[in-house]
Amino acid sequence: MNETLVFNQITLITDGCSNQGYSPIEAARQAYEKGIIINVIGITDGGQIGKQGTLEIEGIAKAGGGLSQIVPVERVKKTVQFVTRQAMNKTITQVVNAQLVQILGENDLVEISPNQRLKVANMMDEMAEHSHLKVLLLIDQSASMLKKMEKVQEAIVDFQLSLLSRAGESSISIVIFPGNPDLLDIKIPWTKDIKKVDTILHQMVPQGNTPTGSAILKSIDLFYQSKHKQGLLDEYVV
Numbered sequence: 218m219n220e221t222l223v224f225n226q227i228t229l230i231t232d233g234c235s236n237q238g239y240s241p242i243e244a245a246r247q248a249y250e251k252g253i254i255i256n257v258i259g260i261t262d263g264g265q266i267g268k269q270g271t272l273e274i275e276g277i278a279k280a281g282g283g284l285s286q287i288v289p290v291e292r293v294k295k296t297v298q299f300v301t302r303q304a305m306n307k308t309i310t311q312v313v314n315a316q317l318v319q320i321l322g323e324n325d326l327v328e329i330s331p332n333q334r335l336k337v338a339n340m341m342d343e344m345a346e347h348s349h350l351k352v353l354l355l356i357d358q359s360a361s362m363l364k365k366m367e368k369v370q371e372a373i374v375d376f377q378l379s380l381l382s383r384a385g386e387s388s389i390s391i392v393i394f395p396g397n398p399d400l401l402d403i404k405i406p407w408t409k410d411i412k413k414v415d416t417i418l419h420q421m422v423p424q425g426n427t428p429t430g431s432a433i434l435k436s437i438d439l440f441y442q443s444k445h446k447q448g449l450l451d452e453y454v455v
Contacts, residue, residue: 255281
């Protein structure tokens with residue numbers, strides 16, 4: 218077996234609905250068409266995001282081929298790494314199932330023998346651990362995020378530690394919106410030096426509206442400005 222998997226993900230962290238600019242669901246659809254998965258973490262602080270916010274968060278993740286979670290602010294710390302890992306596993310499962318259809322004529326892991334299923338499961342774990350992972354954390358710093366930002370910063374540190382523990386190559390970029398004076402404020406450009414994320418923890422100041430869709434579109438461009446390989450699946454041979 219020879220495989221080189223590259224996972225491109227945007228993980229959006231927000232506490233509500235977009236209220237300015239382009240449709241975030243359409244922006245997420247465009248990202249997915251270009252090989253970038255969109256995950257969304259909606260955070261609450263003693264209340265609820267509401268029906269409109271919930272529908273938007275779920276809609277962005279669905280259009281972006283990713284996952285969504287709505288959690289209290291106290292649970293954000295563990296949710297970022299959980300969603301990232303689960304999104305990788307979802308894509309790997311899709312890739313492996315597609316290979317099984319071509320090779321074995323089977324369309325689901327439950328259709329193969331227990332021995333084969335164990336081998337496939339082990340292979341999937343190896344693919345997740347050794348794949349190349351590129352994650353852009355897109356953080357909403359609109360005015361309503363003021364009381365939640367400390368927990369978001371803790372989540373960034375926790376996510377940093379999870380990336381450092383991976384066997385595969387990891388790259389991270391941290392971007393906040395709305396920026397001042399631009400739409401995006403790139404706090405950390407693409408880097409493999411994960412420890413650099415500590416330098417942003419005192420630089421996030423909530424302000425302004427929530428132009429989520431426009432921020433996603435601009436974030437797509439950042440993947441193409443990177444020197445790293447693009448695409449969910451660069452090469453996969455069983």
